[in-house]
Amino acid sequence: MPNAELGPVHLRRIDPARNMARFYVLSIQPTLFGGASLIRNWGRIGTHGRAMVETFDEGADAGEAFARIERRKRRRGYAAPAERT
Template identity: 75%
Template sequence: MDHDETGPVHLRRIDPSRNMRRFYMLAIQPTLFGGASVIRNWGRIGTNGRSMMETFDSDDDAASASARLERAKRRKGYRDSARPE
């Protein structure tokens, strides 16, 4: 793939005053037909959470979608996780 990201991105947002402990994971995987998929997994830390897969025709489209999602989550207060949740 032609994007900078080499592996999944694991983010988390913890705010004890709001009883908030959330995780968000983004990964890009190739499809069987030459495209790429952005896999998202999110939820409360300690649960399996929810998942969504979005498929794109090219690796570049998937990489830009993933970067856009990551920027949006970071603006909302998500930070790098020390380990995958």
């Protein structure tokens, strides 16, 4: 399961035909109380975008949410910049 030591996941979805250039970043950060926060940033490439922080009591729960969201984004066409051809 992903955790804070693995670092953030940067995903992009670029489709020039639809004028689409989006990014999505997922990361997990520990909280001061022993839990973990899932931090999500998204928006159009070249902007600051938006952010959402979701806090979990257990790091494992944050890891499961991280994996679930990453799978969903990859199914929708997002990929890491190195994976693109």
